[in-house]
Amino acid sequence: MNLTDAPARDDIRSDLFRYTGRTDTRALLRCYRQNRGFRFQVWFRLVDVPNPLLRRLARWRRNRLAERYALHLHPKTQIGNNCNLSQFTTIGATGDSRAAIISDYVYIGPSVGLVNDITSGNDVMIGAGAVVIQDVPDNATVVGTPGRVIQRDAPPERRKTLWPLVPMPAAPAQP
Structure with missing residues (x-):
């Protein structure tokens, strides 16, 4: 078995x-x-x-x-490969809507809140205490409340260990 x-x-x-x-x-x-x-x-x-x-x-x-x-994740949350969830992280959604989609190589610092059905890009860093309420582009660094992008096109060298990516399944269509 x-x-x-x-x-x-x-x-x-x-x-x-x-x-x-x-x-x-x-x-x-x-x-x-x-x-x-x-x-x-x-x-x-x-x-x-x-x-x-x-x-x-x-x-x-x-x-x-x-x-x-103290990790609170919405049941419909999708998390990609090589992601880090730090302590006191909350990933939620409003009502029965879709939850957040976390792409590959995402670092989520301590005490971060991801609100609504946001989508993070690949190679994203979200700083401690940030409250993210809108989508985050690829290669970005986000800090603050509400979360704002302070750096775009961050260098990919920040990846310490790499693993071959497994494709994320497509999100189910909403009726």
């Missing part, structure tokens, strides 16, 4: 590589034990796996970790 599907496994390996620069089992166990952010992301990635038992466990565990580490 296969407990995870390939996209979830690849996303977890991508996250592990970003944290440690390695993808072996020892690195996985050590990083899971020592890093809260990685632990949360593992369970976040497992929420939509086909195995119903693992999916249910992942939802319960993700919610427990989110309460403990």
